[in-house]
Amino acid sequence: MASPERQRTKKTQSGTLPKMPKLMGTVGWILLYCFIIIAALLVVVFVVFLATPSSKALASEAPVTVAVTERRYLTTELGKDHAILPSDVPSMRSTYVSINRLANADTTLDSTLVTFRGEVVGDVLASATTGRRWITMQATSGARATIGVLMDETQIALISYYGAYQTKGTTLLVTGIYRVADDNETGTLDVTAYDVSVVEEGGYHPQKITISKLYVGGALTFVGITLLVVGFVLKRRNRA
Amino acid sequence: MWPRLRIDDVCTIVHFLGTMVLAIGVVMLIPLLVALLCNEPEPALDFFVGFGVAFVAGAAMRLVKPKRKGLTGMQALVITGLAWVAAALVSAVPFFVGGYFDTYFDAFFDSVSYYTDTGMALLQNLSHLPISFGLWRQIMLVIGAEGIVLVALGLGTISGFSGAGLLFEAEGHLDRISPRFADTSRLLAGILGAFIVFGTLVCTLLCRVLCGMSGLRALYHGFCLAAAAVSTGGLTAMDAGVGYYHQPILYAVLMVLMFAGIFSFVVYLRMAVKGPREFFRDIETRMILLWSFIIIILLSVAFAHDGYFGSIGTIIDKGLFNAASALTGTGFCSLTSTQLTGVASSGILFAYILAMSMGGATSSTAGGIKAIRMAIVFKSIASEVRRRLLPQHARSVIRYYHLGEQTLTDELSRNAMLVLLLFLVTYITGAIMGMLCGYSPLSAMLESVSCTNNCGISAGIIGEGLPTPLKITYLIQMLAGRLEFITFLSTITSLLVSVGRGCIDSKIGSAFIKRFPPSAALSVIPA
Numbered sequence: 181m182a183s184p185e186r187q188r189t190k191k192t193q194s195g196t197l198p199k200m201p202k203l204m205g206t207v208g209w210i211l212l213y214c215f216i217i218i219a220a221l222l223v224v225v226f227v228v229f230l231a232t233p234s235s236k237a238l239a240s241e242a243p244v245t246v247a248v249t250e251r252r253y254l255t256t257e258l259g260k261d262h263a264i265l266p267s268d269v270p271s272m273r274s275t276y277v278s279i280n281r282l283a284n285a286d287t288t289l290d291s292t293l294v295t296f297r298g299e300v301v302g303d304v305l306a307s308a309t310t311g312r313r314w315i316t317m318q319a320t321s322g323a324r325a326t327i328g329v330l331m332d333e334t335q336i337a338l339i340s341y342y343g344a345y346q347t348k349g350t351t352l353l354v355t356g357i358y359r360v361a362d363d364n365e366t367g368t369l370d371v372t373a374y375d376v377s378v379v380e381e382g383g384y385h386p387q388k389i390t391i392s393k394l395y396v397g398g399a400l401t402f403v404g405i406t407l408l409v410v411g412f413v414l415k416r417r418n419r420a
Numbered sequence: 421m422w423p424r425l426r427i428d429d430v431c432t433i434v435h436f437l438g439t440m441v442l443a444i445g446v447v448m449l450i451p452l453l454v455a456l457l458c459n460e461p462e463p464a465l466d467f468f469v470g471f472g473v474a475f476v477a478g479a480a481m482r483l484v485k486p487k488r489k490g491l492t493g494m495q496a497l498v499i500t501g502l503a504w505v506a507a508a509l510v511s512a513v514p515f516f517v518g519g520y521f522d523t524y525f526d527a528f529f530d531s532v533s534y535y536t537d538t539g540m541a542l543l544q545n546l547s548h549l550p551i552s553f554g555l556w557r558q559i560m561l562v563i564g565a566e567g568i569v570l571v572a573l574g575l576g577t578i579s580g581f582s583g584a585g586l587l588f589e590a591e592g593h594l595d596r597i598s599p600r601f602a603d604t605s606r607l608l609a610g611i612l613g614a615f616i617v618f619g620t621l622v623c624t625l626l627c628r629v630l631c632g633m634s635g636l637r638a639l640y641h642g643f644c645l646a647a648a649a650v651s652t653g654g655l656t657a658m659d660a661g662v663g664y665y666h667q668p669i670l671y672a673v674l675m676v677l678m679f680a681g682i683f684s685f686v687v688y689l690r691m692a693v694k695g696p697r698e699f700f701r702d703i704e705t706r707m708i709l710l711w712s713f714i715i716i717i718l719l720s721v722a723f724a725h726d727g728y729f730g731s732i733g734t735i736i737d738k739g740l741f742n743a744a745s746a747l748t749g750t751g752f753c754s755l756t757s758t759q760l761t762g763v764a765s766s767g768i769l770f771a772y773i774l775a776m777s778m779g780g781a782t783s784s785t786a787g788g789i790k791a792i793r794m795a796i797v798f799k800s801i802a803s804e805v806r807r808r809l810l811p812q813h814a815r816s817v818i819r820y821y822h823l824g825e826q827t828l829t830d831e832l833s834r835n836a837m838l839v840l841l842l843f844l845v846t847y848i849t850g851a852i853m854g855m856l857c858g859y860s861p862l863s864a865m866l867e868s869v870s871c872t873n874n875c876g877i878s879a880g881i882i883g884e885g886l887p888t889p890l891k892i893t894y895l896i897q898m899l900a901g902r903l904e905f906i907t908f909l910s911t912i913t914s915l916l917v918s919v920g921r922g923c924i925d926s927k928i929g930s931a932f933i934k935r936f937p938p939s940a941a942l943s944v945i946p947a
Contacts, residue, residue, distance in 0.1 A: 213610075213613075216613075216614075216617070220617045220620075220621070283756065283758060284758045284762065285756065285758040285759045285762045285763045287762070287763060301547035301548070301658075302547055302658055302664065303631070303632075303633050303634075303637060304632065305631045305632060305633070305664075305665065305666060305667075306630065306631055306632045306667075307666060308630070308666060308667050308668055308669075313632075314666050316547070316658070316660060316664060318545075318547055318659070323544075323883075323884060324544055324545050324659070325659070326547070326658070326659045326660050328660065328663070328664075328666070343547055343548060344547065344548060345460065345548055345549065345550040345551065346460075347548075360728060360759070360763055361728035361729055361734070361759065361763060363731050363733075363734070365666065366668070366731075366733045366734045366736075366737035366738060367728065367729045367731070367733075367734035367737070367738045367755070368663065368666065368754075369756055369758075369759055387461075387462045388462070389461050389462055389465065390462065390465065393462075393465035393466065393468065393469050393517065394465055394468065396469050396472065397465065397468035397469040397471065397472040398468075398472075399472070400469070400471075400472025400473060400475060400476050401468075401471070401472045401475055403472075403476050404472065404475030404476045404478075404479045405475075405479075407476065407479035407480055407482075407483060408479045408482075410483065411479065411482055411483050414483075418485075
C-alpha cells in the first residue's frame with residue numbers, strides 16, 4: 181500500500197495533482213464545517229433581522245387609511261358559465277374569465293379588460309419598474325394556476341390574509357387590463373388591477389393532526405432499532 | 421455470454437443499498453426538525469413515518485451480510501443504478517403519506533425528478549406547501565447534485581470495503597481531486613456548500629431589501645433560490661416559478677450562481693492553486709463559453725423577431741436569463757410554459773432545445789452530454805479532416821488541455837460518440853412518445869430533451885393529467901441522463917439477464933423447458 185507521501189504526489193487519470201495543502205483528519209473537517217456554519221448563521225441573523233427593506237418595499241408597512249366603503253362583498257350569484265357580471269363593475273365591457281384561462285396566455289384577451297376571482301397567495305412584492313406592487317392570485321378550482329397582479333397601496337390594503345400553509349388567503353374579485361407580455365414589466369404575463377373588491381376574508385385554518393401517523397412512525401422506528409440491535413449482536417457473535 | 425448476478429453479488433448489493441436507505445432516513449430528520457420549529461405538526465408526522473419506513477427498510481437490508489469485502493465492477497454499477505431508485509422510493513413516502521399525490525407512483529416520479537436535478541414536478545399548489553416539504557425538495561436537489569453515492573462515500577457510511585473507486589466512476593465522476601475518495605467527496609461538498617451559503621446570503625438580502633419580504637420568508641426563499649441555482653435543479657418555492665420575484669437584479673445574481681454550478685469543481689480547485697489561467701485554459705471551460713456565446717446570439721435574434729418579446733428590456737431580462745438557465749440545465753424560466761408554447765415563436769423554442777442539449781462540465785452539478793464529450797467529438801471531426809488532408813505517411817496527434825495535457829485517442833473518441841448517439845436516440849424516442857400521446861412535435865421534443873438533460877424547462881406537458889406511458893418514459897429519461905447511460909444500461913441489463921437466467925435455471929423453469937423444449941417449436945413448422 182502506498183505511503184501517504186507517495187499518495188499525495190501520485191499521478192492519477194486526471195494528470196499530476198497540483199501541490200495541495202495537507203488534508204485534515206476527520207475531526208479537523210468537522211470543526212471547519214462547524215465554524216463555517218456558525219459564521220453563516222451569524223451573517224444570516226444580521227441580514228434577516230437587522231437589514232432593512234428599501235423605502236419602496238416598506239411603503240405598505242406604513243399605516244394606510246382606507247375608506248371602509250371601498251370594501252365590497254359580492255352579493256350577486258355568478259352564472260355557471262361566468263357570463264354574468266356583478267352589478268358594481270364599471271360600465272366598460274369586461275370579460276369574466278377564470279385565472280386558469282388567463283394563465284394559458286390567451287392572446288384573444290390580450291390588452292382587454294377582464295374580471296376574475298381568486299385567492300391571494302404568497303407575498304406582496306415591490307415592482308422594479310413601476311410604483312405599483314405585485315400580488316399573486318391563484319385560481320380556487322381546476323388547475324389552480326397563478327397570475328401576477330399589479331395593485332396600488334389602497335387596493336393592497338383590502339387584503340387581510342395571504343395564502344400559505346394553514347392559511348387561506350383573501351379571495352378577491354379583480355377587474356383589470358390583461359397583458360400576455362407586458363412591455364412595462366419586461367414581457368411578464370400579468371394583470372394591472374383597476375377595481376378590486378373582497379369576496380371572502382380568508383383566515384387561519386390549522387390542519388388536523390392524524391394521531392395514527394404517530395403510532396405508525398413510532399412502531400416502525402421501534403422495529404428498525406430492534407433490527408439494528410439484532411444486526412449488531414450477530415456481527416459481534418461472528419467476530420467472536 | 422452476459423454475466424449475471426449470483427447470490428454473493430445480490431447480498432453485497434442489498435447490504436450497500438440498505439446503508440444508503442438508512443442514510444436517507446437520517447437526512448429526513450432535518451425537515452422533521454424544521455417542521456417542529458415552524459409549527460407544522462402534521463408534516464412532522466409525515467416525515468416521522470417516512471423516517472420509520474427508511475429505518476426499517478435500511479436496517480432489514482443491512483442484515484444481509486456480503487460474503488466478500490470487495491466490490492466488483494458489475495456490483496458497483498448495479499449498486500449505483502439502484503441507489504438512486506431506492507433513495508427516490510423512500511423519499512417519496514412523506515409526500516404520499518401527506519396526501520400531496522393521488523398515487524405513490526406520482527410521488528416517486530417527483531422524487532426522481534428532484535434527485536436527478538431535473539426539477540419538473542407533478543406537485544401542485546406550492547403556495548400552500550409547508551416549509552418543511554419545500555426544504556425537503558431542496559435537500560434532495562443538493563444531494564442529487566453531488567451524487568447519492570458520493571455523498572455516502574463522503575459521510576463514511578460506505579467504509580471498510582475496497583472498490584470505492586468503482587462506485588465513484590459508476591456514478592459518472594471522471595475527475596478525482598484526492599487519492600482518497602472520501603476526501604474528494606468532502607472537498608466537492610465543501611465547494612457546493614460554499615456556493616449555496618454565499619448564494620443564500622445574497623438572495624436573502626435581495627428578497628428582503630428589494631422584494632420587501634419578511635425576514636424568515638426572505639431566508640426561506642433565498643435558500644430555495646440559491647440551492648436550486650447552484651445545484652442546477654431549478655425548483656422554486658412558488659407555483660409561478662422564478663417569475664414570482666420580478667426583480668432583474670435577483671435574476672442577475674441567479675445567473676452567476678447557475679454558471680458557478682456548471683463549471684468543473686476540480687478546475688475551481690486547480691484555479692485556486694495555479695491561478696485563473698488554469699480556468700480559461702481548460703477545454704471544458706472554452707467549450708461552455710463558446711456554446712453560451714452561440715446560444716445567446718441565436719436567442720437574441722429569435723426574441724428580436726418575436727412580436728411579443730421584441731423590446732430590449734425583454735430580450736435582456738427574459739431572453740438572457742432564460743438562455744443562461746437552459747445552458748446550465750437549471751430550468752428556471754421567467755416565461756410561463758404557456759407563453760413558451762402559445763406566444764413565443766418556434767425559433768425561441770428551438771433555440772432553447774439547442775441550449776439544453778450540451779449540458780455542463782464533468783464534476784459539476786449540471787447534467788447533459790457534458791462539455792468534454794462535445795469538445796472531443798469536435799476534436800475528432802477536426803482530427804479526421806486533418807488526417808485526410810495530410811499525406812498518408814504523416815502522423816497526426818491531437819492534444820487538448822483538461823486538468824493537464826491530454827492526447828486524443830481513438831477510445832476517447834469512440835466513447836464520446838457513443839454517449840452522444842445514446843443521448844440523441846433518447847431525445848428522439850421521448851419526442852415520439854410525446855407525439856403519440858397527442859402533443860405537438862416541438863413541445864414533445866422540448867420536454868424530451870429537458871428530461872434527458874435534467875434541465876427542467878417545460879412546455880407544460882409534465883403536470884396534472886400527464887399520461888402514464890409518458891410518466892414512465894420521462895422517468896427512464898431522467899435516470900438515464902443523470903446516471904450516465906452506461907451505468908443505467910448496465911444496471912438494467914444485469915437485472916434482466918439475472919432474472920431471466922434465474923427463471924430458466926430454477927426448478928420450475930427447468931421443468932418447463934424439459935416439458936416444452938425449444939426444439940419442439942421448430943417441429944411445428946411444416947417442411
